[in-house]
Amino acid sequence: MLDRRAVIAMLGALPPAAFAPSAFAQDRTLPFYASVGPRLSLYALDVAAATLTPRGAVTLPANVQYAWPDPARRFLYVVASNTKPGGLGPDAGGHCAQAFRIGADGALSAHGRAVTLAHRPIHATVDHTGRFLLIAYNLPSSITVHWLNADGTIGEPVVQKHALDTGIYAHQVRVTPGNRTAALVTRGNDPRPGHPEDPGAIKVFAFEDGQLSNLQPLAPHGNGIGFGPRHLDFAPHHVAVSLERENALCIYDLKTDGTFGAEPLFIRNALADPGAKAKYPGQTAGPVHVHPNGRFVYQTNRGSGTVDYQGRKVWNGGENDIAVWSLNPQTGEPTRIQNIDSHGFEIRTFAIDPGGTLLIAASQLALPVHTGNRVEDVSAGLSLFRIGTDGKLAFLRKHDVDTSAGTQFWCGLLTMP
Template sequence: MSVNVSTRRQFLRGVGSGTLGLTLSGTLHSPSYGSKRPQELLVYVGTYTTGKSEGIYLYRMSLSSGELKHVTTIRGVVNPSFLTLDPERRYLYAVNEVTDFAGKPSGAVSAFAINRKTGKLQFLNQQPSLGGAPCYVTVDRTGGFLLVANYDGGNVSVVSIERDGRLGGVTDADQHHGSSVDPVRQTGPHAHSIVLDQTNRYAYSCDLGTDKIMIYRFDSKKGKLTANKQPWVQVKPGAGPRHFTFHPSGRYGYVMNELDATVMAFTCDSARGTLKETQTVHTLPEGFSGMNTTADIHVSPFGKFLYGSNRGHNSIVVFEIKARTGKLRFIQHAATEGRTPRNFAIDPTGTFLLAANQ
């Protein structure tokens, strides 16, 4: 497993090999952050256990030095390749990226309670995701539902969350349809992510296989998804949309296209849930001719910068975000000091970036 810690200007260190999902919890002493700058964060790292990794790895990270200390490993969790937290940071949810669960063609999602003092995880329960190879999960802003993107299944699903953090049943699912031009990666739908906007009323799912960003209205009382009046955005054929992220203002959105190594900028209408493309930029330096696919994308906590990961070039690309338009201006490429940076995370103060090198 390899986790690399970076400031905006300089990478500090890395450890191991095979990392995937990253999520940051609150401090050990003040999980809600409050008005004081936290001194230490809990870092949860998800992995593929079909390789050499053993489950979910827990670290403590110093916010003064960026130093990571391994605390424990939560074993017995199969392929927890993507992780997320509930809004109050009391529970952690992980995908189980498999294609067969309980004898059916489905993956699963698992729930854990977080010990507020130590950060250690207690397994609560597990539920099917109703689609093969779940690769992305999001908790809605009420903490009542988990939204799941199933890559092999080509669909998205919604799972209820009980008051004690346990997962209930599936409340809704939507199957994507179609294909695109890549003869290997785009023969059918591949839902790669699903996120909610700041209003909690609209959900956006990037489908790599169909070159579409699906847009849903989300009912946070019933856990239901319905097609928005603008039901999708069609991106360039062969682009392969993977991850979507919002600017903190809610006015702008950004999509990372995996196959053609581009980022698309959009203006967002929070009242109608619609997207309008304003710009497309490349993530690679001019003249680079090696193999590369992009992966993760995040906006800095204060909305000034956009970051994206290049797998192959093995870098984080950094853009400045123009406040008035949301458009991007290239700043730099920073090496991740490891191979295949699949996911990454930025600490709440905006000081450190942690790159997970697969």
């Protein structure tokens, strides 16, 4: 049986048009999507030329939080909420999940009704059979599983038979490559006035026919203090975990049964300046993705803290870059080989084309920057980088995005694993 990386390796050998619906195949482009507030825009991504061409948009009932395609790339499942990050209660629009049919040109059309959710969905994924939609919620930290109907619409939630340990502040859910387990990444929280640190953890559940059951709670030394995981991704034999609260990369063993090693193999600082975390309030890490060939890992550092300057809030100087790691396929040891300016603030999501030659990073917001005696506004945007054979990135261009109507919260390709 082929595993995920074997399939991706075969897919990566195909031209980009092999992944696209027919109209895109003619242009040798891929559908690329990015959201600003409730608006989800389609771009034609020319991988060879590294250009983005707007091709239309759809509007959700609330702000887009995350999206994931089904394995056959026929449908895109989008979760949305008008609750601000960190908030507890719903605003107008509430929380929902919506299926979209993907047209021949990549255009999206609503497919079935929007399903109301009880809380803010922060992440969603589809299992490898395409039968289930898994959704993670940060407050309260929780997870749900929905049936996906034969026609691709979102069905009823699967009533879980077991009480689940869902940690503190879930931030991502992923089904492991063999589809036998699911991992809920729970970030925890830094200490704050009157409240000690909330520990972070990775909760691995057995996953069968939509049912989850507690299998493996993971946190260094068992307590999760000083462990703030945000996102993870899979290499052939390892798991790469981005530690948001520590600006670090963590590597676990990935076993054939879908469980992880009991303790991290490696934890490495992701910052070009190891002292940046202490110097710049608001310095955190972002998402992580493994290159399709499994040899490189990409992770963002995000610094959007501000200071006062002449009555304005301006950037405080924190790191906003992409850390590039070389991954030893035998031992899993990561070696940081590059930190490159992201040309924007708060890279919350980014995508890599299936051929592994282009990376597109979505900066979340615009921010004023103080340089000398001047204050300049740096826009949000989509930064495009060429990926070399050595895994390193070369900046190509930035596609500016107007975020006056909302933050650029998510971007992605239909070729997400």
